[in-house]
Amino acid sequence: MSQRPDRILTTHTGSLPRPVSLIDLYRQQASDEVVQEELRPAVADVVAKQREVGIDIVNDGEYGKPMIGEVDYAAFTRYRYARLTGYEVLEVEETFELIGGRDRRDFEEFYRSGAAAISETGRQAIARNVGPISYVGHDDIQRDIENLKAVIAGGDASGAFMAAIAPQEPARVGDHYATAEEEVLALAEALREEYKAITNAGIMLQIDDARLVAEFEDKYSIDWDLGGFRSWAAHHLERLNHALEGIPAERVRYHVCWGSWKGPHSSDLPLKDIVDLILGLNVSQYVVEASNPQHEHEWEVWKDTKLPDGKIVVPGVVTHKTNVLEHPEVVAQRLAQYAGAVGRENVIAGTDCGMGGRIDAKLAWAKLAALSHGAELASKRLWQR
DSSP states (O other): OOOOSOOOOOOOOOOOOOOHHHHHHHTTTOOOOHHHHHHHHHHHHHHHHHTTOOOSBBOOOTTTTTSSSSSSSSSHHHHHGGGGGGGGEEEEEEEEEEEOSSSHTTTHHHHHHHTTOOEEEEEEEEEEEEOOOBBBBBHHHHHHHHHTTTSSSSOEEEEEEEEEEEOOOSSSSSSSSSHHHHHHHHHHHHHHHHHHHHHHHHHHHEESSSSSHHHHIIIIIIOHHHHHHHHHHHHHHHHHHHTTTTTGGGEEEEEEEOOSSOOOTTTTOOOOGGEEEEEEEEOOOEEESSSSSSTGGGGGGGSSOOTTTTOEEEEEEEOSSSOOOHHHHHHHHHHHHHHHHOOOGOOOOSSOOOTTTTOHHHHHHHHHHHHHHHHHHHHHTTTTT
8 A cells, every 4th residue: 555645654563462362372283274263353353453543554463473472572583484394493491582782791780680571481493494495385374365355345455464574694504505695595585485475465565674683783783893784784685685576666665673672772773874775675665663762863864865766664653662652742743753854645654563472462552543643643734734
């Protein structure tokens, strides 16, 4: 769905709070048939809830991606192992730490205290490549597409999106491919099948890039090696463009975020240091963080950055990183700043990141309602001028 000529549209970033009953089925590793009996009505319900709070561009809440706990930071990326060959997945009981780098070093005592909510304790999926990578998730993605389209009025999918993970460079080379480059290119080829399934269904594809700025935090932030990072990032984004070959840019939006942990984020990579590179992607929309203390000011980046014709910025005007509920007036002000920088017709209101598994369910829905109310206020003011 492109922007409307009379108001700012609303969307979000994907993951929404799951029903406990669905989480339990995934945790129990129930059969596909049993899961589908719960999944289809759950998708219908979550679409109805999105419309009720005023979301224009809806999704399935990512309910087809198994979440094994009410707090789950990794469901958006871990799902891919069940849809790909070539991986051995080991589930172990351990604490999974989400970040490293300068922020972790400079605020070591804070992180040791556990106050950052930075880890998940419980069953974790650890994967390694052991054979050729290919896509075998055709039934799963088709199920997700059909569940979503079944509850969209008139079957028109133009007002819907679905998220899929970007190809990620492995932390270490597995046992099958000789190099990380060979492995990530094989992954890109495989994931393209999921991307095409979504866009061929008339649904907007959202690429979740979990690695881009996390790579800076983990490997480059200690010495603030911006040059080394940008060289790596340019190659990483080339691989993503390779994965998107044959898919129209207007059917794709790109989501980059700086992580869901509730910590200082003192060494987050500034958007200004990567914006030129992401503008080279074969996508039409850029979904960015815009409502937390490290990134709220970055609307100004777009004042000095030429947004290519036909492109749209989707700023996150409510965030998962705080339990404080955003006031609609604050949301309206944030949207007005972006509209002033890139034009009101080039802004869609979004969220910093997914709300499911990261924040209290009732609060998540209240934040989406505040997003919609704020977009309504901003629209009235922007179109009255």
